[in-house]
Amino acid sequence: MSKVEVGGLIVLFGATGDLAERQLYPAFHQLYQRGQLTEDFAIIGAARTQFTENEFKEHVRKAVEAGSNFTEFEEAFLEHIYYQPADNTKVQDFEKLMTKIKEVSTTHNTSNRYLYYYSIAPSIYDETTVNLKESGITGLTGEHRVVVEKPFGYSLESAKEYYQILKKSFNDEEIFLIDHFPGMDFVQNILATRFYNPFIEGIWNNKFIENIQINLPERLEVGDRGAFYDENGALLDMFQNHILQILSFIIMDLPEELEKDAIHSEKHAALSQIPTYSKEEVKEFVVRGQYSADAEGEYNHYRDEPDVAKDSSTETYIAIQLSVDNERWEGVPIYVRTGKALVEQFSSVDIILKERNGDSNDTPSRLTFYIEPGKGLAMVLNQKDIEANMEPITTFIGPDQNTFGKGYVPTPYENLLHDALEGDNTLFSSWEEVQEQWRITDAIKEAWNDMSDPDFPNYQATSFGPSSADRLLTRNNHEWIKRVNIKE
Numbered sequence: 001m002s003k004v005e006v007g008g009l010i011v012l013f014g015a016t017g018d019l020a021e022r023q024l025y026p027a028f029h030q031l032y033q034r035g036q037l038t039e040d041f042a043i044i045g046a047a048r049t050q051f052t053e054n055e056f057k058e059h060v061r062k063a064v065e066a067g068s069n070f071t072e073f074e075e076a077f078l079e080h081i082y083y084q085p086a087d088n089t090k091v092q093d094f095e096k097l098m099t100k101i102k103e104v105s106t107t108h109n110t111s112n113r114y115l116y117y118y119s120i121a122p123s124i125y126d127e128t129t130v131n132l133k134e135s136g137i138t139g140l141t142g143e144h145r146v147v148v149e150k151p152f153g154y155s156l157e158s159a160k161e162y163y164q165i166l167k168k169s170f171n172d173e174e175i176f177l178i179d180h181f182p183g184m185d186f187v188q189n190i191l192a193t194r195f196y197n198p199f200i201e202g203i204w205n206n207k208f209i210e211n212i213q214i215n216l217p218e219r220l221e222v223g224d225r226g227a228f229y230d231e232n233g234a235l236l237d238m239f240q241n242h243i244l245q246i247l248s249f250i251i252m253d254l255p256e257e258l259e260k261d262a263i264h265s266e267k268h269a270a271l272s273q274i275p276t277y278s279k280e281e282v283k284e285f286v287v288r289g290q291y292s293a294d295a296e297g298e299y300n301h302y303r304d305e306p307d308v309a310k311d312s313s314t315e316t317y318i319a320i321q322l323s324v325d326n327e328r329w330e331g332v333p334i335y336v337r338t339g340k341a342l343v344e345q346f347s348s349v350d351i352i353l354k355e356r357n358g359d360s361n362d363t364p365s366r367l368t369f370y371i372e373p374g375k376g377l378a379m380v381l382n383q384k385d386i387e388a389n390m391e392p393i394t395t396f397i398g399p400d401q402n403t404f405g406k407g408y409v410p411t412p413y414e415n416l417l418h419d420a421l422e423g424d425n426t427l428f429s430s431w432e433e434v435q436e437q438w439r440i441t442d443a444i445k446e447a448w449n450d451m452s453d454p455d456f457p458n459y460q461a462t463s464f465g466p467s468s469a470d471r472l473l474t475r476n477n478h479e480w481i482k483r484v485n486i487k488e
């Protein structure tokens, strides 16, 4: 079913920032070009930079042209773009914003639907939210929603504070906590594949599954994101949100229907069954790393990246063994890893199946969900080798949806912006999920705080990461699925 057209007035706070430029403008443009935005949509960009409206339109044009999925610029798109300089800490700037909102909503007849996108640092959520209310903006007749970026806070406690701040101006159902991984079609595919193939659900348990892996290695170094990254590290940048969200789609019980409340309720229940690690368990099940320069001189030492402390003990790599406390998953180790400046670049979920009577075939059977590059489900199965006498040969069975003429893959931000305008929060993280994610993450962070400083750096850029991450698995007779290039 193709998506319905949506419209409304979007106020984009952080309009001059990196996220808006790299992801949001290209996504809005694609939605417009693909007929998924009605003509009554408009975007007001807001930030402190004193852009004129024309300068801002050029800024948006350049961002769109450099963005994902771009083919040809749609000039009419710019007729829907406006700019209002505003310092979010100043209520008088919101009074000017209010005047702009009234003008633009009249010009475009934006149906009294207002979407505020907080593409800003959490330190200004409070004043932004209060000023939206004080200036009367959120009091305008109509629907008001706010989209808030990840990571939502830096601990469970701070997340609770931020949520209370948002509640000053918005109800629970108006708050959209964004995590772009569930917005990816190939993450949603995990749930769809389980739902529509009962035989897969039949083996989705500890009787058939030996271990589960979420692999999100990146070649990208930290580069110019040092100020943000050095405060957060891989644990808060990737694990607290993306990895735990992907995991929730894997370990949740299937709801009767693919309906938003039922999905959120099962995801929340699943996350709540992941144990809180003690300090001893963190030592045993969590590996962290930080990169040093590579031999070719293409990558810096992490500690030499701009805005990173010279004695930083921030992790740029994590590998964690998790478990789920319930009957279905008892005894199934879940291994997750992600890191910067590695030799690999892909996102996938691998479900490694048990071997026959504990026999050791060459390769265990496996289901792989390719997320990036997005391909969908592939299977590794052992079949008879035609040149041998009942000996197995490993074969790959995998659809690339391109072969079915489904060539266009929307970016996650295209999917999520559309859903936010439609008021559908299925693919956003619920507040209950986010709280569980923090509970699991805080335990690791607190244990690290109690430990002596790690011996960093401990892996070289362009390697597979620290060798201790391999030992996490080999002690259980398992191994990471590693892929420098995806050929399967």
Ligand SMILES: NC(=O)C1=CN([C@@H]2O[C@H](COP(=O)(O)OP(=O)(O)OC[C@H]3O[C@@H](n4cnc5c(N)ncnc54)[C@H](OP(=O)(O)O)[C@@H]3O)[C@@H](O)[C@H]2O)C=CC1
Residues within 6 Å of the ligand: 013, 014, 015, 016, 017, 018, 019, 020, 046, 047, 048, 049, 086, 087, 088, 089, 118, 119, 120, 121, 122, 124, 149, 150, 151
């Ligand atoms: N960049 C990314 O890839 C990702 C970012 N995020 C999250 O998105 C959010 C934005 O990140 P990012 O775009 O990278 O950050 P940037 O630092 O690039 O942008 C911050 C934006 O906030 C504006 N701003 C800063 N202070 C004020 C103020 N007092 N009043 C009004 N506007 C202000 C800046 O504009 P000006 O200086 O003109 O005021 C700028 O537009 C963060 O929460 C981040 O964690 C999440 C996932 C990925």
Ligand SMILES: O=C1O[C@H](COP(=O)(O)O)[C@@H](O)[C@H](O)[C@H]1O
Residues within 6 Å of the ligand: 218, 220, 237, 238, 347, 372
């Ligand atoms: O949110 C983030 O995600 C990206 C990885 O997402 P992708 O869509 O580019 O694969 C990561 O590089 C970044 O550090 C993190 O903030």
